[in-house]
Amino acid sequence: MIHLEEVRHETPAELNALVSDAIRNHFRYRAESKHRQHRALMARGRTSLAVGLAFYALCFVLGQALVRLTDSPVAELGQESLLIGGWVAMWRPLEIFLYDSWELRRQERELIRLSHMAVHVECPHG
Numbered sequence: 001m002i003h004l005e006e007v008r009h010e011t012p013a014e015l016n017a018l019v020s021d022a023i024r025n026h027f028r029y030r031a032e033s034k035h036r037q038h039r040a041l042m043a044r045g046r047t048s049l050a051v052g053l054a055f056y057a058l059c060f061v062l063g064q065a066l067v068r069l070t071d072s073p074v075a076e077l078g079q080e081s082l083l084i085g086g087w088v089a090m091w092r093p094l095e096i097f098l099y100d101s102w103e104l105r106r107q108e109r110e111l112i113r114l115s116h117m118a119v120h121v122e123c124p125h126g
Contacts, residue, residue, distance in 0.1 A: 004123030012121070020119040027115035034108035041104060045096035052090040059086030 008015055063079035 002119065002121045004121060007124050015121045015123065016119065019121045023117075023119050024115050027111050031108050031111035031115060034104055034111060038101060038104040038108065041096060041101060045093055045101070048096060049090075049093035052093045055089040056086035059083060059089075 002019060010018065059082040063082040066075050066078045066082070069075065
């Protein structure tokens with residue numbers, strides 16, 4: 001329900017149609033914007049995942065090579081450090097897919113729901 005205080009010259013039906021269309025278009029546009037943001041986030045997530053997996057594999061292979069070269073506690077420390085570094089590289093892709101994407105989808109669904117709401121305008125007519 002929208003209450004206007006100024007006098008309008010449109011009929012109540014025209015005013016309701018005009019305002020309803022404007023509100024629906026606004027929320028539909030915002031929902032489409034969230035959808036585009038989600039697609040861009042997923043593309044960034046796939047790129048981050050590919051880079052993260054490649055870096056993790058490199059860290060794993062280097063760690064294994066380090067331990068095979070010398071069997072010392074320092075080599076084992078280096079191996080573990082490389083493994084942790086590889087896992088840290090995976091942080092952002094996991095964050096994107098497990099947390100960030102859900103929030104954008106939730107916002108998009110909410111905006112779609114708002115784009116379907118009923119609108120009624122009341123105002124004095126002149």
